[in-house]
Amino acid sequence: MNHVREMLRTHPQRGSNEIEALASCIEASMDCAQTCTSCADACLGERDVSGLVRCIRLNLDCADICAANARVLTRRTEANLEIIRAQLEACAAACRVCGEECAKHGAHMEHCSVCAESCEACLRACEGALTALAA
Amino acid sequence: MNHVREMLRTHPQRGSNEIEALASCIEASMDCAQTCTSCADACLGERDVSGLVRCIRLNLDCADICAANARVLTRRTEANLEIIRAQLEACAAACRVCGEECAKHGAHMEHCSVCAESCEACLRACEGALTALAA
Amino acid sequence: MNHVREMLRTHPQRGSNEIEALASCIEASMDCAQTCTSCADACLGERDVSGLVRCIRLNLDCADICAANARVLTRRTEANLEIIRAQLEACAAACRVCGEECAKHGAHMEHCSVCAESCEACLRACEGALTALAA
Amino acid sequence: MNHVREMLRTHPQRGSNEIEALASCIEASMDCAQTCTSCADACLGERDVSGLVRCIRLNLDCADICAANARVLTRRTEANLEIIRAQLEACAAACRVCGEECAKHGAHMEHCSVCAESCEACLRACEGALTALAA
Numbered sequence: 102m103n104h105v106r107e108m109l110r111t112h113p114q115r116g117s118n119e120i121e122a123l124a125s126c127i128e129a130s131m132d133c134a135q136t137c138t139s140c141a142d143a144c145l146g147e148r149d150v151s152g153l154v155r156c157i158r159l160n161l162d163c164a165d166i167c168a169a170n171a172r173v174l175t176r177r178t179e180a181n182l183e184i185i186r187a188q189l190e191a192c193a194a195a196c197r198v199c200g201e202e203c204a205k206h207g208a209h210m211e212h213c214s215v216c217a218e219s220c221e222a223c224l225r226a227c228e229g230a231l232t233a234l235a236a
Numbered sequence: 237m238n239h240v241r242e243m244l245r246t247h248p249q250r251g252s253n254e255i256e257a258l259a260s261c262i263e264a265s266m267d268c269a270q271t272c273t274s275c276a277d278a279c280l281g282e283r284d285v286s287g288l289v290r291c292i293r294l295n296l297d298c299a300d301i302c303a304a305n306a307r308v309l310t311r312r313t314e315a316n317l318e319i320i321r322a323q324l325e326a327c328a329a330a331c332r333v334c335g336e337e338c339a340k341h342g343a344h345m346e347h348c349s350v351c352a353e354s355c356e357a358c359l360r361a362c363e364g365a366l367t368a369l370a371a
Numbered sequence: 372m373n374h375v376r377e378m379l380r381t382h383p384q385r386g387s388n389e390i391e392a393l394a395s396c397i398e399a400s401m402d403c404a405q406t407c408t409s410c411a412d413a414c415l416g417e418r419d420v421s422g423l424v425r426c427i428r429l430n431l432d433c434a435d436i437c438a439a440n441a442r443v444l445t446r447r448t449e450a451n452l453e454i455i456r457a458q459l460e461a462c463a464a465a466c467r468v469c470g471e472e473c474a475k476h477g478a479h480m481e482h483c484s485v486c487a488e489s490c491e492a493c494l495r496a497c498e499g500a501l502t503a504l505a506a
Numbered sequence: 507m508n509h510v511r512e513m514l515r516t517h518p519q520r521g522s523n524e525i526e527a528l529a530s531c532i533e534a535s536m537d538c539a540q541t542c543t544s545c546a547d548a549c550l551g552e553r554d555v556s557g558l559v560r561c562i563r564l565n566l567d568c569a570d571i572c573a574a575n576a577r578v579l580t581r582r583t584e585a586n587l588e589i590i591r592a593q594l595e596a597c598a599a600a601c602r603v604c605g606e607e608c609a610k611h612g613a614h615m616e617h618c619s620v621c622a623e624s625c626e627a628c629l630r631a632c633e634g635a636l637t638a639l640a641a
Contacts, residue, residue, distance in 0.1 A: 102237050102238075102263075102271065103238075103266070103267045104270070104274075104350050104353075104354050105270060105274075106273045107296045107350050108270070108271055108275065108278065108347055108350055108351070110347035111347040111350060112248055112277070112278045112281065112347060112560065113273070113278060113281040113344075114281050126266075127270065128237075128238075129639070130418070131238070131266050131270060132237075135239070135262065135306060137312060138306075138307050138310045138311070139239075139240075139243035139247070139310045139311075140243065140277055140429075141314075142247070142310065142311040142312060142313050142428065143243065143246065143247045143248060143312075145313045145314075145427060145428060146248040146249050146312065146313035147248050148421075150420045150421050150424065151418075151420050151421070152419065154415050154416070154583060154584060155584040158412070158415060158581055158584040158585075159584070159586065159589075160513050160581050161411075161431075161577075161581065161591075162410075162577075162578050162581065162586070162589055164307075164330050165573075165574045165578060166574055166589070166593060167281070168303065168570075168574070169570045169571055169573070169574040171270060171273075172273050172299075172566075172567075172570045173567050173570060175270060175277065176273070176274075176277040176283065176566065177277060177278075177454050178269055178277050178278075178280045178559060178563050178565055179280075179559060179560040180282035180563075181567070182595070183273075183599050183603060184564075184567055184571070184599050184603055186601075187592075187595050187596040187598075187599040187600075188414075188567075188571060188596045188600075190592050190595070191589070191592040191593045191596040192594065193587050193592075194588050194592040194593075195589050195592075198586050198588060198589055207295060210246075211246035211248040211601050212243055212247060212600075214335075215239050215242050215246060216239075216241055216243070218239075219239050225591045231614065236296035263412040276564065277566075280559050280562060280563060281559070283556075285555045285556050285559065286555050286556070289448060289449060289550050289551070289555065290449040293446055293448050293449045293450075293547065293550060294449070294451065294454075294551060296442075296446065296546075296547075296566075297442075297443050297446065297451070297454055297458075300438075300439045300442045300443060301439050301443070301454070301458060303435075304435045304436055304438070307432075307435045308432050308435060308436070309430075310430055311431065311432065312386065313424060313426045313428050313430070314424060315427040315428075316429065316432070316468050317578075318464050318468060319436070319461070319464050319465050320430075322457075322460050322461040322464040322465075323432075323461045323464075323465075323504050324456045325457050325461065326457040326460065326461040328457075329453050329454050329457040330457075330458075333454055336418060338620075347378070358464075363412075372507050372508075372533075372537075372539045373507075373533075373536070373540065374537055374540070374544075374620050374621075374623075374624050375540060375544075377620050377623070378540075378541055378545065378620055379544070381548065381615075381616035381617040381620060382544070382548045382551065383548070383551040383552050384551050385550060397540065398508075400509075401508070401536050401540060402507075402508045402509055403511075403531065403538060405509070405510060405576060406509045406513055408576075408580045408581070409509075409513035409514070409517070409580050410511075410579075412517070412580065412581040412582060413513070413516065413517045413518060413582075413583075415583045415584075416517065416518040416519050416582065416583035417518055418527045426539060434577075441540060441543075441632065442543050442569075445518055445540060445543045445544045445547065446543070446544075446547040447520065447547060447548075447551065448547050448548075448550045449550075450550035480516075481516035482513055482516040482517060484516075485509050485512050485513055485516060486509075486513070488509075489509050502543060
């Protein structure tokens with residue numbers, strides 16, 4: 102499906118314990134970035150755009166922060182924990198706020214419901230990565 | 237695994253024939269962006285970095301272009317074919333050149349071999365999307 | 372103001388003739404990426420969002436493509452002309468279509484007028500870079 | 507030069523006190539993203555790449571985080587302070603660590619010296635924005 106785990110396995114710096122938590126978080130961040138980009142666009146295509154302005158804005162922020170998160174976590178060479186932790190905190194904040202907003206519209210718009218699910222999964226994956234890195 | 241198809245299915249603008257080609261190309265672009273980011277980083281972590289400079293540079297370009305490609309293709313509202321086609325051409329060019337470079341190192345470095353595969357799959361997906369959009 | 376030219380001057384691969392065209396195009400792409408991100412957001416904050424849906428979508432595409440363009444042009448090590456040209460063509464297409472749409476709203480909304488100007492400047496800079504690279 | 511202030515001035519949501527701090531931080535983030543992309547590439551073009559691996563990796567992270575930062579701060583519609591603050595903290599961390607690394611190589615490589623300056627300016631701008639938002 103994707104090559105996240107295969108690339109981590111074949112990286113010269115392999116063997117660390119937190120690989121599974123990192124791989125899950127990279128995948129969740131990529132999915133959330135795409136889902137939020139898609140949800141912003143689907144909201145733009147709805148009849149009542151004006152009621153979805155907050156949702157669109159949070160989607161755009163969340164997509165940008167998740168995309169940066171996937172890249173920073175993908176890099177294993179000379180990793181700096183201070184940067185990675187602060188980046189994961191930012192990603193968790195974006196996913197939490199955006200997911201809560203999407204959940205409000207989920208009953209009426211299926212794309213917001215799917216996006217809320219993706220944001221929640223990414224939030225949990227960020228928390229999982231933070232826990233794994235603290236161990 | 238990811239929500240690409242679910243988001244396309246729940247988008248207010250659904251039902252077009254090219255959805256399968258778009259979904260495949262979005263997934264291939266996201267995977268190639270991540271794989272190239274990872275390959276650049278894995279190359280940086282190898283002992284003989286200086287022999288991999290061209291590979292790293294092409295990986296970085298390919299990752300940036302694939303990431304833009306996934307976003308542009310994800311958007312379905314008020315799509316502009318001129319932009320989408322030119323973006324797909326740029327992505328195909330990056331994947332072709334980067335994939336050929338990675339293939340040269342594939343016998344010695346497994347991450348380059350995985351990355352070559354991902355670039356080739358993305359090149360084919362871009363060509364498939366261009367064909368579907370021309371129909 | 373920015374460090375584009377200082378970085379090009381201090382790069383180990385310096386001295387090429389097209390540096391001025393590249394520097395101008397990097398600056399115009401960065402400005403256009405920011406202006407389009409801002410215009411999409413300003414449009415979202417207007418009362419009549421539904422009349423601006425096409426403008427917002429094109430702004431988002433143009434911002435993503437310009438951002439990739441600035442990065443690809445910034446890299447001077449092992450540059451590949453095929454990728455750079457295709458990327459510049461994609462950026463020119465996005466700037467032309469987005470700038471034309473913004474210009475339609477410029478009389479009523481100043482942010483669209485500023486954005487149209489930034490898109491047009493970036494289109495010209497992409498054409499200038501394409502000419503310089505062909506020389 | 508750029509249109510950051512003009513776009514903030516013409517945004518429907520104008521008039522806030524923190525605009526100057528935001529504008530400076532957007533400009534510093536854009537400059538730092540470009541400078542770090544350029545420094546990673548210049549380091550790749552140096553003879554002794556292997557001594558610059560840590561610098562390149564931090565440059566790549568810093569470029570991605572600064573790019574996300576410029577986008578999040580650019581958006582003024584329905585701003586969420588929790589996300590903005592966490593994003594600014596991540597950007598400040600990346601600029602601090604990357605700037606310190608670049609400064610170590612500044613005496614021998616001018617591009618690292620310029621980049622260290624850009625990282626430090628962006629760190630200060632992030633701190634200034636955090637202070638302005640807390641007021």
